[in-house]
Amino acid sequence: MKTIQRKISPYNHYDYNNPKFLVFHYVGAQSSTAANNATYFFNGDRQASAHYFVDDNEIWQSVEDLCGAWSVGNTKTEVNNQNSINIEMCCMGTNLLVTETTENNAIELGAYLMKKYNISMANVRSHYDVTDKCKLCPNFANTERWNTFKNKLQAKLNNTNISTNNSTSSDVIYRVKLANGEQIGAFRNLDSAKNLAKINKCNVYSSVDNGLVVSYVTNSAVAIKTINYRVKRKNGEQLGAFNSLDNADTLAKANQAIIYDSNGNVVKSYVPDTGLGYLNLKPHMSSWRVYPVDGPYTINYAVGALAPAQYGGLSYKILEKKSADVYKIKTERFGVVAIYAPRDNDSSITENPIY
Numbered sequence: 001m002k003t004i005q006r007k008i009s010p011y012n013h014y015d016y017n018n019p020k021f022l023v024f025h026y027v028g029a030q031s032s033t034a035a036n037n038a039t040y041f042f043n044g045d046r047q048a049s050a051h052y053f054v055d056d057n058e059i060w061q062s063v064e065d066l067c068g069a070w071s072v073g074n075t076k077t078e079v080n081n082q083n084s085i086n087i088e089m090c091c092m093g094t095n096l097l098v099t100e101t102t103e104n105n106a107i108e109l110g111a112y113l114m115k116k117y118n119i120s121m122a123n124v125r126s127h128y129d130v131t132d133k134c135k136l137c138p139n140f141a142n143t144e145r146w147n148t149f150k151n152k153l154q155a156k157l158n159n160t161n162i163s164t165n166n167s168t169s170s171d172v173i174y175r176v177k178l179a180n181g182e183q184i185g186a187f188r189n190l191d192s193a194k195n196l197a198k199i200n201k202c203n204v205y206s207s208v209d210n211g212l213v214v215s216y217v218t219n220s221a222v223a224i225k226t227i228n229y230r231v232k233r234k235n236g237e238q239l240g241a242f243n244s245l246d247n248a249d250t251l252a253k254a255n256q257a258i259i260y261d262s263n264g265n266v267v268k269s270y271v272p273d274t275g276l277g278y279l280n281l282k283p284h285m286s287s288w289r290v291y292p293v294d295g296p297y298t299i300n301y302a303v304g305a306l307a308p309a310q311y312g313g314l315s316y317k318i319l320e321k322k323s324a325d326v327y328k329i330k331t332e333r334f335g336v337v338a339i340y341a342p343r344d345n346d347s348s349i350t351e352n353p354i355y
């Protein structure tokens with residue numbers, strides 16, 4: 001397998017991830033390399049992320065395995081950003097083609113990660129499998145090539161051995177667990193883990209030997225068996241877990257955070273409303289199709305095309321998120337329309353317009 005090179009982005013990740021699924025994607029941008037992508041996601045808030053980028057020659061890691069990437073969203077399926085590792089294949093071929101070399105490199109990496117985290121073949125997905133069906137990712141996900149891909153992965157898995165004791169010091173994770181064993185957070189920084197454990201009166205364990213590092217459990221905490229409310233920041237970082245809504249409310253208010261119920265529904269949000277931001281279409285794009293607001297978002301139904309190149313790039317206020325990567329915008333020529341903009345090098349989302 002190619003050496004994993006690392007450029008861990010400070011943006012767009014969750015503080016913990018419990019890898020149970022492996023999800024494959026493609027970078028929907030031509031001629032981009034793994035290194036380019038790692039740099040792009042390192043250099044700014046792209047409102048998206050992935051653990052690995054793979055091309056013909058290199059593998060670059062952008063998000064730690066045990067942190068969640070912003071890759072699949074909170075899908076309706078059992079797969080989400082905090083139980084999956086996401087691998088992006090770059091398109092070095094023509095017409096957004098993932099080359100066989102890139103595919104083989106991604107398969108080798110996939111098999112390695114499956115061994116490392118004990119992920120079974122049954123838990124391998126394409127992004128297309130887990131998202132709503134208007135996102136064809138990778139672009140061969142609905143073809144015979146995807147089945148061949150999985151067969152090759154199975155074959156590679158049978159021939160992959162990794163040392164069981166290959167964790168390095170950079171792999172140490174401090175897990176914060178309630179007295180009943182439920183994990184509510186995981187951190188590289190011991191102080192952060194301690195803070196969360198203190199608030200929730202629970203335990204910190206080290207990933208190296210699963211040993212208890214520190215315990216803040218009190219007798220009353222032992223009695224707590226279920227958690228009714230969780231407080232998380234906008235970026236998904238969990239700040240606390242409570243049975244009492246009052247306690248959750250106090251913490252959420254102090255941190256401009258969001259309170260979720262045990263089903264993951266929002267109970268109350270203290271996140272200031274800054275809108276959804278702006279979608280920027282980059283100047284190298286000559287034409288970009290737009291669709292009826294409520295779809296279908298397929299080429300045959302396009303109502304027109306915008307011309308970013310002609311205007312040195314175009315920025316639109318995002319009025320609504322219609323689904324993953326589909327946004328409602330207002331254009332001068334076509335009125336209110338929907339636009340499909342996967343997170344790649346052709347567009348960006350920012351708080352303020354760029355063009």
Ligand SMILES: [Zn+2]
Pocket residue numbers: 024025026071127137138
């Ligand atoms: Zn994808």
